[in-house]
Amino acid sequence: MAVVIEGVLPGSPAGRQGILAGEKLVSVNGKPIFDVLDYRFYIGESNPLLGIESEGGVLREVRLEKAEEEESGLCFETYLMDSRRRCANKCIFCFIDQLPPGLRESLYFKDDDARLSFLHGNYISLTNLSEREARRIVEMHISPVNVSVHTTNPALRCRMLGNAKAGKSLALLERFAAAGIKINAQIVLCPGINDGPELERSLSDLSALTPGVQSIAVVPVGLTRFREGLPEIRPYDEEGARSVIETVARFNAGIGPGEGETLAYPADEFFLKAQLPVPPSDFYGDFCQLENGVGLWALFRDSFLRELSNHKKLRARRGLRPRQITIATGTAAYPLICLLVDETLKKCDNLKVNTLRIDNLFFGENITVAGLLTGADYTAALKGRPLGDEVLIPASSLRSEGDMFLDSMTPAQLEQVLSVKVTPVSADAREFLAAILGKAR
Numbered sequence: 001m002a003v004v005i006e007g008v009l010p011g012s013p014a015g016r017q018g019i020l021a022g023e024k025l026v027s028v029n030g031k032p033i034f035d036v037l038d039y040r041f042y043i044g045e046s047n048p049l050l051g052i053e054s055e056g057g058v059l060r061e062v063r064l065e066k067a068e069e070e071e072s073g074l075c076f077e078t079y080l081m082d083s084r085r086r087c088a089n090k091c092i093f094c095f096i097d098q099l100p101p102g103l104r105e106s107l108y109f110k111d112d113d114a115r116l117s118f119l120h121g122n123y124i125s126l127t128n129l130s131e132r133e134a135r136r137i138v139e140m141h142i143s144p145v146n147v148s149v150h151t152t153n154p155a156l157r158c159r160m161l162g163n164a165k166a167g168k169s170l171a172l173l174e175r176f177a178a179a180g181i182k183i184n185a186q187i188v189l190c191p192g193i194n195d196g197p198e199l200e201r202s203l204s205d206l207s208a209l210t211p212g213v214q215s216i217a218v219v220p221v222g223l224t225r226f227r228e229g230l231p232e233i234r235p236y237d238e239e240g241a242r243s244v245i246e247t248v249a250r251f252n253a254g255i256g257p258g259e260g261e262t263l264a265y266p267a268d269e270f271f272l273k274a275q276l277p278v279p280p281s282d283f284y285g286d287f288c289q290l291e292n293g294v295g296l297w298a299l300f301r302d303s304f305l306r307e308l309s310n311h312k313k314l315r316a317r318r319g320l321r322p323r324q325i326t327i328a329t330g331t332a333a334y335p336l337i338c339l340l341v342d343e344t345l346k347k348c349d350n351l352k353v354n355t356l357r358i359d360n361l362f363f364g365e366n367i368t369v370a371g372l373l374t375g376a377d378y379t380a381a382l383k384g385r386p387l388g389d390e391v392l393i394p395a396s397s398l399r400s401e402g403d404m405f406l407d408s409m410t411p412a413q414l415e416q417v418l419s420v421k422v423t424p425v426s427a428d429a430r431e432f433l434a435a436i437l438g439k440a441r
Contacts (some may be wrong), residue, residue: 002026002053003033003081005074012073013066027051035082037115041140044069087112088128090162092231093190098224121291123148123186126169144182151194152205177212184288185216190233191240203251203264216264217292218248225364235366241273268297303429304340323438324352324388330370331357371396375409379417387420392435395424
């Protein structure tokens with residue numbers, strides 16, 4: 001396989017060697033190039049030898065004169081140098097299947113791409129991983145790999161993922177662990193389906209693959225109100241959430257991890273549903289499962305309180321014009337934001353903060369994270385209220401470019417509706433405190 005070169009940066013190592021846009025990159029140091037992982041792995045060496053195919057089909061070798069890790073100057077049409085791998089599963093709990101029509105087209109794409117697992121932390125099911133890709137992970141020692149396991153019962157995994165290959169693909173976990181590849185495992189729990197004894201089995205089976213399996217996130221299923229025609233799944237209640245936490249705690253105690261360490265982590269949402277305190281930061285080790293909502297609460301809480309205690313100029317607002325703001329956030333984060341605001345107000349003069357909980361009317365009451373709030377949700381909760389000088393919203397409610405909510409509404413449009421400045425704020429403690437105080441960030 002060869003990859004078409006979209007462009008060449010002038011003056012770059014590739015540009016100096018006369019490589020042209022429209023030509024194809026066939027190999028680097030004799031290794032065939034299929035996509036970005038192949039390219040990045042081999043191009044990082046100093047003075048690599050490139051196999052180039054001209055538009056007329058003539059092959060030649062080009063030695064790039066460049067330092068190790070220096071960019072080659074080659075540009076490609078897509079970041080992956082290939083198309084994204086589409087998911088081949090039909091999971092009973094798939095969130096994308098629970099989206100209503102009319103949203104941005106990109107939201108309906110189901111990816112299951114090992115390259116994105118390594119490059120961006122995406123989770124993969126292993127069901128569409130080819131032998132070449134599996135072998136490459138081992139040979140290149142691509143680590144860690146994030147895997148959506150859900151259950152280690154092969155028959156149950158086939159049923160939950162809606163894929164006859166789902167059971168057999170579990171063998172890749174053992175193969176990767178034996179090769180020294182680190183694995184972050186994810187278990188999305190559905191009440192009465194893969195919790196209880198099935199969860200105990202999955203945790204036990206995964207623990208047998210340590211130290212390859214370095215963490216296990218146990219996450220509650222996300223259920224929107226758009227489930228017509230989909231398998232019946234109920235949400236977790238307080239009792240069910242407590243049972244999951246107890247199961248995971250027994251497991252961690254039983255395997256006897258090193259002091260201060262653990263292997264399996266219930267998502268923050270389980271503690272909130274169970275009406276139990278979220279563990280302290282040291283429970284979460286290196287926080288390797290943040291993308292699964294594991295430890296986000298503790299990390300943000302402790303980081304903010306530390307930033308607050310170190311802030312020397314909180315009372316500098318004395319004598320300035322009073323500042324009044326509104327902080328809008330999702331149901332899950334609301335108690336935490338209230339706590340942090342209360343602690344801030346104890347140390348700060350001339351500041352009023354109104355914290356509002358935004359219910360998810362668009363997806364339904366079972367969706368509590370701020371990242372899935374829409375512009376319409378904010379509008380319904382905030383319009384007509386006295387909001388003060390500014391409204392702070394979680395930046396996670398917007399797509400990665402920071403310019404649009406899930407329903408395609410923009411922050412600028414929300415500002416127009418509310419007639420007040422709307423400021424998205426990231427989950428960075430220093431930025432959040434600065435935004436509350438109205439200081440430049």
